[in-house]
Amino acid sequence: MGSREEGNRWQMKLKEELIKAQQSATRLMEVLHSGSGVESLVDQVLSAVSKALVILDADGKAAAPLGDEHGTEISGLQKKKTLLPRRIGYRRRAHPYTCRTILAETNEDGYGWRKYGQKDIHGAAHPRSYYRCIHKHDRGCQATRQVQKTEDDDSVFAITYMGEHTCADAATLPVQGPPCVISFESNAAGQGVPSLKQECDEEVVSSHSPADDSSSVFPDFSAFMVSVAATAADQYDVTSVFRSSTSSLDMEFDPETFKFDDVFSQGDEYIG
DNA sequence: CTGATTTGACCACG
DNA sequence: CGTGGTCAAATCAG
Numbered sequence: 001m002g003s004r005e006e007g008n009r010w011q012m013k014l015k016e017e018l019i020k021a022q023q024s025a026t027r028l029m030e031v032l033h034s035g036s037g038v039e040s041l042v043d044q045v046l047s048a049v050s051k052a053l054v055i056l057d058a059d060g061k062a063a064a065p066l067g068d069e070h071g072t073e074i075s076g077l078q079k080k081k082t083l084l085p086r087r088i089g090y091r092r093r094a095h096p097y098t099c100r101t102i103l104a105e106t107n108e109d110g111y112g113w114r115k116y117g118q119k120d121i122h123g124a125a126h127p128r129s130y131y132r133c134i135h136k137h138d139r140g141c142q143a144t145r146q147v148q149k150t151e152d153d154d155s156v157f158a159i160t161y162m163g164e165h166t167c168a169d170a171a172t173l174p175v176q177g178p179p180c181v182i183s184f185e186s187n188a189a190g191q192g193v194p195s196l197k198q199e200c201d202e203e204v205v206s207s208h209s210p211a212d213d214s215s216s217v218f219p220d221f222s223a224f225m226v227s228v229a230a231t232a233a234d235q236y237d238v239t240s241v242f243r244s245s246t247s248s249l250d251m252e253f254d255p256e257t258f259k260f261d262d263v264f265s266q267g268d269e270y271i272g
Numbered sequence: 273c274t275g276a277t278t279t280g281a282c283c284a285c286g
Numbered sequence: 287c288g289t290g291g292t293c294a295a296a297t298c299a300g
Binding site: 114115116117118134 | 279
């Protein structure tokens with residue numbers, strides 16, 4: 001595409017910032033065991049990730065054309081919907097109580113889910129599916145989840161769980177967890193922690209355009225980094241920014257073994 | 273026949 | 287006003 005070298009340049013800048021974040025995260029992991037100085041490290045991680053996102057936003061726009069105009073499915077079906085009566089009492093949740101996003105190779109997790117919607121997400125290659133617990137009505141279970149394929153790997157699902165199962169005894173518990181690639185948990189109450197990619201961007205980079213395509217390099221990693229820091233802060237109750245609750249550091253991620261160079265060498269193939 | 277899924281409309285939010 | 291989350295009628299599948 002011609003702009004290969006420019007791409008390398010902003011990748012280098014991005015890489016620098018992310019390596020900072022990596023180093024800070026590594027130290028954070030150490031500090032978490034001693035229990036002091038977490039706040040400043042979290043700040044460093046957030047700062048580095050924020051800069052990385054700014055770089056992505058400013059320079060990384062060449063990626064992800066996402067040209068799915070898909071105008072091919074104009075089925076000859078006649079309009080079957082007439083105007084519905086005005087829906088009253090429709091309430092949308094203000095903020096999710098808890099959000100937890102995982103990357104999994106399957107959207108099966110052992111729970112019983114009922115699909116209630118699907119949307120094409122602006123700027124995303126794949127539609128997002130919406131599920132709620134099958135026990136919503138008989139047990140009032142408020143758990144919902146959103147499932148979307150990640151953009152760089154069709155075989156990996158990004159599954160966001162919202163709310164908690166209040167039907168835990170209903171024989172729907174999974175035998176064992178899904179094959180998570182990455183998992184993190186956060187508390188998104190109030191002004192709290194972003195859990196979805198886009199919310200994360202808005203949180204970290206203020207006045208960020210909603211139509212971002214920065215996710216082509218790291219679909220979920222930036223959100224993940226922020227959430228790692230936030231979750232750590234949350235768990236140890238060291239900042240007033242994030243509300244505290246009982247959340248677990250649930251991730252299979254080791255900052256000491258994660259190498260950005262590997263990611264970039266792969267991403268280099270992607271960003272043509 | 274019954275329950276699950278699909279799909280377009282409705283509506284909240286930024 | 288655009289986008290995303292939810293609703294619910296129509297449709298599909300067992």
